[in-house]
Amino acid sequence: MIPKAESLHTEFKTSFSDEVIISLVAFSNAKGGSVYIGVNDKAELSGVEIGKETIQNWVNEVKNKTSPQVIPDTEVIDMEGKTVIVFSVIEYPIKPVSLKGRFYKRNGNSNHLMSIDEIANEHLKTINTSWDFYIDPNHTIDAISFDKVDRFIHKIEQRTQSEIQITPREFLSKMEIIREGKLTFGGYLLFVSDYCMISDIQVGRFKSDITIIDSISLNSDLFTEVDEIIAFIKKHLMVEYIITGEPQRTERFDYPLDAIREIVINMIVHRDYRDSSGSIIKILDDRIEFFNPGNLYGGISIDDLLTGNYSSKTRNKLIAKAFKEVGLIERYGSGIRRIIDICSSYGVKQPVFEEVFNGFRVVLFKEKTDGTKDVKDTIKDTANDTANDTVKDTIKDTVKVAISKNQKTILELITARNNITAEELVDIVGINLRNIRLNISKLKAKGMIQRVGPDKGGYWKVLKS
The missing domain is CATH 1.10.10.10 (Winged helix-like DNA-binding domain superfamily/Winged helix DNA-binding domain)
Incomplete structure (x- = not known):
């Protein structure tokens, strides 16, 4: 049976050529699929003529032009007096697969030429690691502050109520923050002692979209950035004091601080630090915008995020692990749902999540949902x-x-x-x-x-x- 249309797993071709191999490569780098040779793009049978060795010659051509080598399964379909050849591949376990040094991935019903970042990510997923676990060739262990490492270890001891009885350097090696005696990219970001160019974050209070009245620029270790960002945002929030009958007044900010904290931590942990652009936070009169370089990781969509229909995949496994060790991350993959629930409980308009400018943006609103004043x-x-x-x-x-x-x-x-x-x-x-x-x-x-x-x-x- 011939499918009715092209899709994520189906491609039609009237004849065998490199275009067939491109589709097989794209399917191998995605979720697998089949190419129907002898069918036009309207799903109409055109058929192909084949000889005794034709199919085997095509398979050999696919094998010789791909790396790692792809060998498709084959099927011959005879319908309405015409012959259709079906080449099928599964998702390849070792990615990415290429055709003559070019990498493709199936996206919807078309083939997409992969970017350098996508190629690197597929490779890292194949070896079950992430960029931040790799040794940083530009920085040595001298670039990090062991005072910061000591504070990190102390927080873990407080959270676990147990003493870590190895040296800080041994502990960093155990966590693979130091590997083969050398500093990893993640270790540099987590504990850098001084200025860090790749952790750049700009935070500003805007009176309008272009008029800024206060700002900070951060280039420090990731834990410090979390604290300084939240302190700066809190400084620019309005607060009301609610009298409850208790000796101490209750503070209520115009935005839920727990949601802000969750968003900031997610920004720091999931940012694509290989991207040359920086993170930006804009505090405006009626909203706060959080922008991070790097699209959603692991092939998930905004709809997947909002419905929870996805398995958690982390771009920076080492950084995420460190944040989890000190209790800043409670559970992988639950941040978006928690932000939505916090805003709902706080009685403010639901936040917006969107992919823009090759990055990810969250917009948090101060508008209340019950019609009360801000x-x-x-x-x-x-x-x-x-x-x-x-x-x-x-x-x-x-x-x-x-x-x-x-x-x-x-x-x-x-x-x-x-x-x-x-x-x-x-x-x-x-x-x-x-x-x-x-x-x-x-x-x-x-x-x-x-x-x-x-x-x-x-x-x-x-x-x-």
């Missing part, structure tokens, strides 16, 4: 809505003095959050920095607020009139 608006209303009687009474007493609408808004914001900065007030109140400072000066002159401590590290105190 943290910025909640802070404005906190002074009137909170169950904290002290805050209520303070506002009631102070507004008896004649103040402008902007001054009242600033007063409410300071009452709700006493460490709010002038720059954050600009974003919320909607006036420029000069006018923010002018209004603050007027509130101070009226004896309504007082600054305690320095500009950096201090806080506002609201005074009763």
